[in-house]
Amino acid sequence: MTPQQDPRHHAHDPHGYHRFLLIGKETVFAYHLALYHQPAHAYQMIATIHLADEVRTAYLEDLAENQDSRVFYSLYSPEHFPLSDIPNGNKPSFDVQLERVVVDENGNRDFQKMLDGRTTKAHCAPQDVRHFRQLGGLDYPDNLTYLLFGQGDETHLAHQLAQHPNWDEVITITDPLGELLDIGQTVMDQVPAITVLGIDDPHGVVAASPLTTGEVYKAQITGASGAADEMNFRAGRQGWWNHTSLNN
Numbered sequence: 001m002t003p004q005q006d007p008r009h010h011a012h013d014p015h016g017y018h019r020f021l022l023i024g025k026e027t028v029f030a031y032h033l034a035l036y037h038q039p040a041h042a043y044q045m046i047a048t049i050h051l052a053d054e055v056r057t058a059y060l061e062d063l064a065e066n067q068d069s070r071v072f073y074s075l076y077s078p079e080h081f082p083l084s085d086i087p088n089g090n091k092p093s094f095d096v097q098l099e100r101v102v103v104d105e106n107g108n109r110d111f112q113k114m115l116d117g118r119t120t121k122a123h124c125a126p127q128d129v130r131h132f133r134q135l136g137g138l139d140y141p142d143n144l145t146y147l148l149f150g151q152g153d154e155t156h157l158a159h160q161l162a163q164h165p166n167w168d169e170v171i172t173i174t175d176p177l178g179e180l181l182d183i184g185q186t187v188m189d190q191v192p193a194i195t196v197l198g199i200d201d202p203h204g205v206v207a208a209s210p211l212t213t214g215e216v217y218k219a220q221i222t223g224a225s226g227a228a229d230e231m232n233f234r235a236g237r238q239g240w241w242n243h244t245s246l247n248n
Contacts, residue, residue, distance in 0.1 A: 013082035016040025020049070020096075021240045022059055022073040023170055027151035030075065030124065031240065032083060036135055036164040036247055043083050044161045046131040046149050046191060049075075052120040055098050062100060062114065072101035072240050074111065075122060087129040096122040107207075107244070131191040138162040140203040144196040144210055148221065150188045155181045156239070160193060165205045167243035173233040176216045181233060187221065194219045194231070205243050211235040 018041070020030035032045035051059070059073050075096040085091035098114040130149055139162060146157035159169040175181045197218045199210055211217065213235050221229045 013084045014040040015080045015082055017080055018077045018083055019099075020075045020077075021170060022049075022075065023156055023172070023239045024151070024154050025060060025063070026154060028056065028059070029130075029149065029151075029156065030122070031158060031170055033074070033240075033242070034135060034161055034168060035245060036161075036166075040083065042135040044131065044133050044135065044147075044158070045083065045086070045129065046147065046158060047086065047124050047129040048151065049128065050123040051096075052122075054115065055096070055120050055122075058098060058115055066100075067237065070103040070238070072103070072109075074099045074101055076111070077122075078119065084132075086124050087126050087132045089126040092125050093121050093123045095119045103241070107241075109242075130189060135161055135164075141195070141201045144199040144201050146194050146196070146219075147191050148183070148188060148194050149191045150183070151185070153180050155183060155188065155233075157194070162201075163203075165243075165247040167206055168240065168246045169209055169238065169242075170240040171209070171211060171213075171238050172236040174236055176232050176234050178234060181231070183221075183231070192221050194221050197230075205247065207243060209238065209241065213238065 019033040023029040023031055028049055028051060030047050030049035032043055034044050035041040076099055077094050077096050079094045081091055097117055097119055100112045100114055102110045102112060131147060141162060145160045147160050148157055150156050156170060156172050197220060216232055216234050219231050219233060221231055
């Protein structure tokens, strides 16, 4: 990825206080919480992130306790900066506070500070950014479409944010037998779009995921060359969901 070549990354990008979802165990990914109508947050970004040992440990231990609950994890940065500073290399590290995000039966999210709200440093170099796109200019797809990313033994999907309104979702996937997916690292590093076959895109907001945990789906991966390969996957743990503040 060469984000420096994107003319939208400039010093006049709006500043904001950013939140990032934490996804993964062996390799921890940061997934920016996008908002369509706030220019500072109108970006879909996926990156690997390097955390202080106490933050990584607290996150992984709490995740193990809540693996079967609707609990997410995020980093809140109290620093005010343009998100494009990360892929541009202007912000290789920034202050963060670890949060547990508890979702109630009505879908309301409670962002709870962990580690007594202590602030630590997170590190994210330009080469750690796997995907960075400003929202807008992308039509609704015909079929349900996600971005595939991961590292080593772990594979994840993030719903591709096309037109507004929409929904934001990240899930972890495995092969149909619950084992590792046989996808090369070169493919995952490209963060290709995958089309879930047989499921039409809703072209708007849905209140719950079109994918059911535990179910097996057939998808088509479209690589940078335009070539398409088919894959089967089983939907696993949901690591993020938002169909409300994303659109407001």
